[in-house]
Amino acid sequence: MKCWFGQVDIGFAQSGFTILLDGRPCLTPMKKLMALESYSLAEAVAAEWNGQSNKIDFQNMPLTRLAMALGDIADTDFENSISEILSYAQNDAICYWASSPEGLMKRQKQNWGESLDVLERRHGLRFNTVIGLNTMPQPNGSLQKLEMELRRMPALTLYYTAMLTRLGGSALLAYLWAIREIQIEQLANQAFLPELYHAGLVGDGASELPHVMGKMQEMLQIDRFWSLAQNVRQPHAIEVKIQINGRVQGVGYRAWTRKKAQSLGLTGYVRNLDNGMVEALFQGGQGDVHSMLRSCLEGPITAKAESIKILAFAPVTQPHQRFEQL
DSSP: BOOOOSOOOEEEEEEEEEEEETTTTTTTTTSOOBSSHHHHHHHHHHHEEEEEEEEBGGGGGGHHHHHHHHHHTTHHHHHHHHHHHHHHTTTTTGEEEEEEEOOHHHHHHHHHHHHHHHHHHHHOOOOOOEEEEEOOOOOOHHHHHHHHHHHHHHHHHHHHHHHHHHHHHHHHHHHHHHTTTSHHHHHHHHTTTHHHHHHHHHHTTOOTTTHHHHHHHHHHHHHHHHHHHGGGGGOOOEEEEEEEEEEEEEEEEEEEHHHHHHHHHHHHHHHOOOTTTTTEEEEEEEHHHHHHHHHHHHOTTOOOOEEEEEEEEEEEEOSSSSEEEE
8 A cells, every 4th residue: 555644643532542544544355444542552553664665564554453353343242252262272282282293291290280370270260271182171160251351351351361362372371371370471382382302303494483473473462562551550640732623713712621621630731823723731640630531522512623633642851830821
C-alpha cells in the first residue's frame, strides 16, 4: 500500500487514544476506530507509522496489526475465546511428555512439571500428564474452575491469552502468563521446548526453527503490547497538553473547561488560539486527566468538539498552582 499521509499525530476519543494520519483517525480493516488503552501504547504505534517510507509495510508494524485485530473483535468473540482456550486445555501440549530421548524428558519434567505444579499448588488446577500421544482425559473440576477464572478476566487480557494459546499450542502456559506466574520468555521457551531441544542437537539449520522463531517473536510483541497498555494504570501525576478542534470559541467552552477541571482537582490552563481551536493543559492523576479528556469531547451544550490532538503527555515537571482561563 502506498504511503499516502505526511504527518502522524496522537489523538483522543471516548474509547481511548487514537492515531491521526494527516488529522484523520486510523481505522481498522472493518472501518472501526483503532483505539489504544494508553498514551505509551499510542506512542509506540505512532512510531511504527512514522517509520514507513514510500510504502506501508504492515509486516513491520506488529503493534499496529495487534491493535487493528483487537479493534475488530466482536462481542461474541469473548465466548469464542473461552471455548477455544478450554479446547486446548483438554489436550494441552504440556500434558503430553516424550518417552525419549532422556535429555528431552528431563527438560519437560523440569519445565512443564514446574508449571503444572504451580497451577495445582497455587491455583487448585490439577491436570494429568501422560507419556506418549494416548489421549488422557482431564479432571472436569479443573476445566470448570479454569473456565470460571477465564470469565473473570478483562476482555482484552482474555483475547491476549487466546492469541498466545494459538501461537504456542498451550492454554495452560498462556493462562500462567495472563495471571503473571511466568514471563513471556518462559512461555515461549516452554511452548516450543521439543523443537528448541532438537534444534539444539542438530544446529540452527533445523527446518522448523524459522517458523518457531517467528511465532516466538509474535509472542514477544503481544507481551509488549500488553505491557504498554498497562501504563494507563500507573498512579503518578501527568501533564497533558491538547488542542480541541470544532465549534469551541465564543460558545463558553473555556469557562466550562475551567469549571470541569477544577471539579476534578486538576491544575493548568485553557485558552483560545488564533486558528479557531482551543488549547488546554491539564495536570493531575492519570485517571482524572483521562476523565477530563473524555469530557472535553463533549463540552458544553453550546459547543461541538470534533477532535482532540495530543500535543504533550509526560510526568509533571513544573506544577501549576491552579487552573486558569486565559
